[in-house]
Amino acid sequence: MIGKTISHYKILEKLGEGGMGVVYKAQDTKLNRHVALKFLPHHLTDNETERARFLQEARAASALNHPNITTIHDISENKGQHFIVMELIAGPNLKELSATKLELGKIIEIAVQFCQGLQAAHEKEIVHRDIKSDNIKIAPENRVKIMDFGLAKLKSAAPLTKAGTTLGTVSYMSPEQAQGREVDYRTDLWSFGVVLYEMLTGKLPFRGEYEQAVIYSILNEEPEPVTGLRSTVPVELEQIVDKALAKDVNQRYENADQLLRDLRQVQESLKVTSATTSSKSIAVLPLDNISPDKENEYFSDGLTEEIIMNLSKIKDLKVISRTSAMHYKGTKKPLKQIAKELQVQYVLEGSVRKQGSDLRITAQLIDAVQDAHLWAEKYSGTLDDIFDIQEKVAEKIVEALKVELTTGEQQQLSRRYTEDTEAYQLYLKGRYFWNTRREEGFKKGIEYFNQAIEKDHNYALAYTGLADAYILMQVYCYLPPHETMSKARSAAQKALQIDPLLAEAHASLGHIRSLYDWDWPGAEREYKRAIELNPGYAPAYMWYAITFFAVLGRLEEALLQIKKARELDPLSLIINNDVGLIHFFAGRYEQAIEEYRRTLEIDSHFFISHQSLGLAYLQLGRFDEAIAELQQALILSKNSSVVLASLGQAYGFAGQISKAEEILARLEALSKERYVSPYAMALVYAGMKDKVKTLDWLQKSYEERILFILHAPLKVDPGFRILHSEPKYIELLKKVGLEK
Numbered sequence: 001m002i003g004k005t006i007s008h009y010k011i012l013e014k015l016g017e018g019g020m021g022v023v024y025k026a027q028d029t030k031l032n033r034h035v036a037l038k039f040l041p042h043h044l045t046d047n048e049t050e051r052a053r054f055l056q057e058a059r060a061a062s063a064l065n066h067p068n069i070t071t072i073h074d075i076s077e078n079k080g081q082h083f084i085v086m087e088l089i090a091g092p093n094l095k096e097l098s099a100t101k102l103e104l105g106k107i108i109e110i111a112v113q114f115c116q117g118l119q120a121a122h123e124k125e126i127v128h129r130d131i132k133s134d135n136i137k138i139a140p141e142n143r144v145k146i147m148d149f150g151l152a153k154l155k156s157a158a159p160l161t162k163a164g165t166t167l168g169t170v171s172y173m174s175p176e177q178a179q180g181r182e183v184d185y186r187t188d189l190w191s192f193g194v195v196l197y198e199m200l201t202g203k204l205p206f207r208g209e210y211e212q213a214v215i216y217s218i219l220n221e222e223p224e225p226v227t228g229l230r231s232t233v234p235v236e237l238e239q240i241v242d243k244a245l246a247k248d249v250n251q252r253y254e255n256a257d258q259l260l261r262d263l264r265q266v267q268e269s270l271k272v273t274s275a276t277t278s279s280k281s282i283a284v285l286p287l288d289n290i291s292p293d294k295e296n297e298y299f300s301d302g303l304t305e306e307i308i309m310n311l312s313k314i315k316d317l318k319v320i321s322r323t324s325a326m327h328y329k330g331t332k333k334p335l336k337q338i339a340k341e342l343q344v345q346y347v348l349e350g351s352v353r354k355q356g357s358d359l360r361i362t363a364q365l366i367d368a369v370q371d372a373h374l375w376a377e378k379y380s381g382t383l384d385d386i387f388d389i390q391e392k393v394a395e396k397i398v399e400a401l402k403v404e405l406t407t408g409e410q411q412q413l414s415r416r417y418t419e420d421t422e423a424y425q426l427y428l429k430g431r432y433f434w435n436t437r438r439e440e441g442f443k444k445g446i447e448y449f450n451q452a453i454e455k456d457h458n459y460a461l462a463y464t465g466l467a468d469a470y471i472l473m474q475v476y477c478y479l480p481p482h483e484t485m486s487k488a489r490s491a492a493q494k495a496l497q498i499d500p501l502l503a504e505a506h507a508s509l510g511h512i513r514s515l516y517d518w519d520w521p522g523a524e525r526e527y528k529r530a531i532e533l534n535p536g537y538a539p540a541y542m543w544y545a546i547t548f549f550a551v552l553g554r555l556e557e558a559l560l561q562i563k564k565a566r567e568l569d570p571l572s573l574i575i576n577n578d579v580g581l582i583h584f585f586a587g588r589y590e591q592a593i594e595e596y597r598r599t600l601e602i603d604s605h606f607f608i609s610h611q612s613l614g615l616a617y618l619q620l621g622r623f624d625e626a627i628a629e630l631q632q633a634l635i636l637s638k639n640s641s642v643v644l645a646s647l648g649q650a651y652g653f654a655g656q657i658s659k660a661e662e663i664l665a666r667l668e669a670l671s672k673e674r675y676v677s678p679y680a681m682a683l684v685y686a687g688m689k690d691k692v693k694t695l696d697w698l699q700k701s702y703e704e705r706i707l708f709i710l711h712a713p714l715k716v717d718p719g720f721r722i723l724h725s726e727p728k729y730i731e732l733l734k735k736v737g738l739e740k
Contacts, residue, residue: 001014001024002014002024005029006026006037006078006083007076007078008028008029008030009026009027009028009029009035009037009085010026010027010029011024011025011026011037012024012025012026012027012034013025015036018134020038020040020041020130020148021038021039021040021041021083022038022039023036023037023038023039024036024037024039025037025088026085028073028085034088035073035085035086035087035088036085036086036087036088036089037083037084037085037086038083038084038086039078039081039082039083040054040081040082040083040084042080042081051082054082055075058072058075058084059075060124060126061126061149062075063124064120064121064124064126064149066116066117066120066121067117067143068113068114068116068117068120068143068144068145068146069117069120069121069145069146069149070086070087070089070137070145070146070147070148070149071086071087072084072085072086072087072149073085073086073087086147087145089137089139089145089147090139090140091137091138091139091140091145092137092138093133093134093135093136093137093138093147094110094133094134094136094137094138094195094198094199095132095133095134097138097199098133098198098199098202101202102199104200104232104233104234104237104270105267105270106142107196107199107200108237108263108266108267108270109142109267110136110138110144110199111192111196111199111263112260112263112264112267113143113144114136114144114146114192114195115192115256115257115259115260115263116256116260117144117145117146118131118146118188118189118192118256119255119256119257119260121146121149122185122188122255122256126149127183127184127185127187127188128146128148128149128188128191129177129183129187129188130148130169130172130191131146131172131188131191131192131194131195132169132171132172132191132194132195133172133195133198133199134169135147135148136195170211170214170215171194171204171206171207171214172191172194172195173191173215173218174186174187174190174191174218174249175190175218175219175247175249176249178215178218178219179219184249185255185256186249186252186253186254188256189244189252189253189255189256189259190244190245190252192244192259193205193241193243193244193245194206194245196240196241196244197223197226197241197245200226200229200230200233200237200241201226201229201230202229203224203229205223205224205245206218206221206223219247223245225238226238226241234266234269234270236262236265236266236269237266240259240262240263240266243262244259257556260556261556261559261586264556264559264560267560268560268563268564280316280317280318280345280401280403281317281318281319281343281344281345281346282311282317282318282319282320282344282345282346282347282348282397282401283319283320283324283325283338283339283342283344283346283347283348284304284307284308284311284319284320284325284348285304285325285328285338285347285348285349286300286301286304286325286326286328286329286330287300287301287303287304287349287350287351287352287361287363288300288350288351288352289301289351289352290351290352290353291352291353291354291355292355293354293355296352296354297432298428298429298432299352299354299425299428300351300352300354301326301329301428301432302427302428302429302431302432303352303361303386303390303428304322304325304326305322305428305431306390306428307348307390307393307394308320308321308322308325309322309534309537310390310394310412310413311394311397311536312534312535312536312537312568313409313412313413313503313533313534313535313536314398314403314405314409314413314536315406315409315535316403316404317398317401317403317536318344318536318567318568319536319568320342320344320568320569320570321536321538321568321569321572322435322569323435323538323569323571323572323573323575324342324569324570324571324572327571327602335347335349335366335368335371336368336369336371338368339368339369341570342570342571343570344368345367345368345369346365346366346367346368346374346397346401347365347366347368348363348364348365348366348393348397349363349364349366350362350363350364354383357382357383357384358381358382359379359380359381359382359383359385359386359389360378360379360380361378361379361380361389361393362376362377362378362379363376363377363379363393363396364376364377365396365397365400374400375396375400377392377393377396379392379393383421383425384421386421386424387416387419387424391413391414394413395413398413412501417459417460417461417499418452418456418458418459418461418462419456420455420456420459422455423452423453423455423456423459423462424452426448426449426451426452426455426462427448427449427452427459427461427462427465429444429448430444430445430446430447430448430449430452430462430465430466430469431445431465433445433448434465434468434469434472437472437476437574439473439476439478442469442472442473442476442478445465445469446466446469446470446473449462449463449465449466449469450466452465453466458498459498460494460495460496460498460499460502460505461495461502461504463491463492463494463495463498463505464491464492464495464502464504464505464508466487466488466491467488467489467491467492467495467505467508467509467512468488468504468508470484470485470487470488470491471484471485471488471508471511471512471515474488474515474516474706475515475708475709476640476642477640477641477642477675477676477677477680477709478674478675479675480675480677480704480706481516481704481705481706482704482705485512485515485516485705488508488511488512489509489512489516491508492505492508492509492512493509495508496509501533502533503529503530503531503532503533503534503537503540504530504534504537504539506526506527506529506530506533506540507526507527507530507537507539507540507543509526510523510524510525510526510527510530510540510543510544510547510548511523511543511547513526514543514547514548514551515547515706515708516705518705518707518736518737520548520552520737523547523548524544524548527540527543527544527548528544531544536568537568538565538568538569538572538575539565541561541562541564541565541568542561542562542565542572542574542575542578544561545558545559545560545561545562545565545578545582546558546562546578546581546582547708549561550581550582550585550713550716551708551713551714551715551716551738552715552738553585553715553716553738555582555585555586555716558582558585559579559582559583562575562578562579562582563579565578566579571602573599573602573603573606573608573609574608576595576598576599576602577595577596577599577606577608577609577612579595580592580593580594580595580596580599580609580612580616581612583595584612584615584616584619584718585713585716585717585718587619587718589616589619589620590620592612592616593613593616593617596609596612596613596616597613600613605636606636607632607633607634607636607637607640607643608633610629610630610632610633610636611629611630611633611637611642611643611646613629614626614627614628614629614630614633614646614647614650615630615646615649615650615719617629618649618650618653618654619718623650623653623654626650626653626654627647627650627651627654630643630646630647630650631647633646633647634647639670641667641670641674641675641676641677641680642677642680642709642712644663644666644667644670644680645663645667645680645681645683645684646683647663648660648663648664648667648683648684648687649683649684649686649687649719650687651663651687652684652685652686652687652688652689653687657688660684660687660688661688663684664681664684664685667680667681667684677701677704677706677709678697678698678700678701678704678706679697679698679701679706679707679708679709679712680709681697681700682694682697682698682701683712683719685697686719686720686722686723687719689722691722691723691726694720694722694723695723695726695728695729695732698714698729698732699728699732702732702735702736707732707736714732714733714736714738715733715738715739
């Protein structure tokens with residue numbers, strides 16, 4: 001065959017041979033590319049029934065389009081012998097890799113990519129039935145590729161061969177496949193359980209000297225525990241393998257998505273463990289305000305935040321974010337306990353005394369695990385010295401922790417965004433009020449940010465603060481988008497014009513690109529740039545998770561990002577709530593409820609978690625509990641129109657239509673006093689199952705450019721489930737780029 005040309009494919013070399021055919025490397029002379037040609041044995045296609053079966057399966061496989069599945073380019077025949085033209089994959093297969101001891105992180109990454117590809121195939125109702133380590137290749141850039149879907153069988157098609165025909169290599173067969181019984185998606189999950197076991201241990205779980213001995217082992221024996229062969233494997237990962245290898249098909253994972261979810265949790269846990277066992281982790285506790293004037297609280301809090309923001313730009317240093325640090329304001333807890341709760345080794349504490357323009361700042365760095373003071377320093381001066389003091393504190397911390405800085409990090413650490421101390425104080429006041437997350441706080445924040453800009457027209461951070469205030473005024477539905485988002489955009493763009501390397505401004509612009517522009521590629525670019533510039537900036541991960549991945553329905557990716565945010569800011573109420581929210585969008589309501597309750601343990605007055613908890617109860621049909629939580633949220637939110645809409649939706653789902661109508665009337669009356677989003681009205685009508693009016697109000701929302709309010713995105717919010725088959729709803733998703 002070598003050197004021959006078949007159709008427009010020139011055979012170059014033989015790559016391999018197995019029970020399912022011979023594979024050659026070939027040159028596609030039409031498109032000038034290398035491909036793989038797999039010639040199938042004659043017995044697979046030597047009669048009409050077998051040919052029909054082959055073509056059915058090959059056509060199904062050719063429809064798969066996923067980065068983790070080998071692409072099928074063509075199906076053809078030569079002198080009665082059928083062949084498949086496939087993407088040529090350079091790189092080893094897992095059988096070859098498993099001969100060496102793979103790192104746990106690499107194993108989990110391979111498993112995650114595999115599950116993504118397998119889920120895509122299963123969603124097309126295609127079962128592989130021949131998963132084995134030989135059929136999984138690692139392409140350049142560590143891209144996992146599942147091979148040989150050309151031998152798959154359409155689950156929904158009428159079987160053209162008798163049930164359970166044994167196509168798989170015996171060691172990887174599921175019990176039902178080995179017994180010749182009917183198989184479904186879960187047979188692939190078993191086979192991958194074997195592959196995962198093999199990657200972790202270097203051995204197959206079921207062995208024997210001949211085929212029947214292997215089959216006996218599969219049906220009757222339990223494999224040696226993974227941790228017995230490799231003690232460093234986390235128990236949670238061993239449990240995943242055990243569940244995939246459950247002999248009772250009903251005890252296995254139901255689908256690859258479930259397996260993927262558990263793998264991601266282990267993956268995230270390994271990252272967190274790695275980070276928290278590092279000595280380079282620090283919490284900057286709120287500096288005590290010991291000034292005679294207690295109005296200077298904004299200054300001590302602001303200085304704390306500035307130190308945190310400076311340190312968070314250092315990639316090799318884990319820095320706990322402001323929100324979690326502020327949770328310990330005024331606390332009497334021992335430092336060792338605080339460090340344990342925040343999973344850090346080092347703690348910075350100190351005080352600020354400001355009287356007029358005079359300053360005295362004390363700071364001490366403590367190894368809380370070893371209970372050792374590393375250094376303590378007092379800094380005295382005037383407001384004009386504040387930037388020098390901040391820089392000295394950051395440098396001392398870096399020196400004490402022996403952190404090696406890149407040139408860029410060194411420049412960022414000494415970066416001064418203003419030399420005007422008045423502008424600086426106004427900026428700190430703006431952030432102080434912005435952090436209250438209340439309407440009056442946002443308004444005061446806008447006022448102070450504008451005053452800071454008047455003092456220094458090139459103060460990039462003040463422009464970013466202004467952008468963030470306008471963004472959240474819209475997200476919390478205090479003002480309509482046309483009154484906020486253009487101002488937010490102008491401010492964020494001005495900040496980047498002054499300083500293109502300002503991570504906070506890139507994150508703000510990402511928020512605008514997603515929620516207002518519906519420019520998804522643009523939003524992702526901004527979020528990625530923000531994280532690249534400041535890997536310790538928790539809001540960038542949070543917004544990336546919620547306003548990008550979650551809105552698009554990419555929920556497992558959203559979960560990864562929000563957990564990164566929580567690692568940096570473990571006591572943030574909104575971040576903890578958002579972890580639950582992503583489970584909620586994925587239909588994992590019990591897990592969502594656990595996260596919401598955990599958030600309320602941090603602060604029982606956080607109205608958003610009461611609202612979220614109520615909506616989760618609603619989806620479980622626990623109407624009384626749902627309504628009670630939403631009523632509590634309404635009180636705590638001081639009659640938020642969004643919470644009021646959620647309560648109306650709950651009444652609708654509970655069949656209490658007259659009460660839902662009362663809520664609609666209240667929203668109408670409220671709209672005469674302040675802004676009420678049309679999206680809120682749509683939520684209530686969705687609860688009442690009035691599709692026509694729901695779509696009418698969503699159209700009005702579209703015209704206002706608002707299809708997301710306080711964590712109820714159009715595509716994934718279960719409140720809109722009644723619309724999923726409606727053409728107008730699908731068309732609306734297409735208009736905003738949420739449906740291809």
